[in-house]
Amino acid sequence: xxxxxxxxxxxxxxxxxxxxxxxxxxxxxxxxxxxxxxxxxxxxxxxxxxxxxxxxxxxxxxxxxxxxxxxxxxxxxxxxxxxxxxxxxxxxxxxxxxxxxxxxxxxxx
Numbered sequence: 001x002x003x004x005x006x007x008x009x010x011x012x013x014x015x016x017x018x019x020x021x022x023x024x025x026x027x028x029x030x031x032x033x034x035x036x037x038x039x040x041x042x043x044x045x046x047x048x049x050x051x052x053x054x055x056x057x058x059x060x061x062x063x064x065x066x067x068x069x070x071x072x073x074x075x076x077x078x079x080x081x082x083x084x085x086x087x088x089x090x091x092x093x094x095x096x097x098x099x100x101x102x103x104x105x106x107x108x109x
Contacts, residue, residue, distance in 0.1 A: 006034040011094060014107050023106065024099040028083060032092035039068060039086065040107060041079055041097040050103040051079045065105055073103065 018025055028041065042050040051068040069082060083095055098106060 004035075007031065007036045007038065007094060008033045011038060011096070015096075018098065018106055026097055028095035028097055029087050029093060031090075031094035036092040036094045037090070038094045038096065038107070039083070040065075040105060041083065041095065042103045042105065043076065043097055043099050044101050044103050045099055046101075047076055048073050048103075049076050049079045050074075050105075051082060052105060065108065 039053040
């Protein structure tokens with residue numbers, strides 16, 4: 001039995017914090033309840049976004065956030081195209097869009 005927190009619980013806890021702060025978000029894709037990976041599209045609302053995804057460090061078994069593409073900040077249309085391809089490859093993927101003009105990752109601890 002795994003001691004990892006189910007993805008849905010992790011996402012719910014993070015989003016409760018955003019809701020309490022009055023920050024806007026929406027689901028692009030809800031993935032697998034127990035084990036899906038999370039991708040965040042952090043939208044500056046100026047046509048630029050930061051696209052980051054969870055990655056497991058297999059040496060430490062800890063999750064970390066990495067840029068989904070080579071560039072840190074990308075055009076929104078490029079992010080949307082990447083998200084579509086990523087969901088096609090991995091239907092268990094969670095994708096959440098968050099509005100933040102500073103493009104900070106609110107899921108970091």
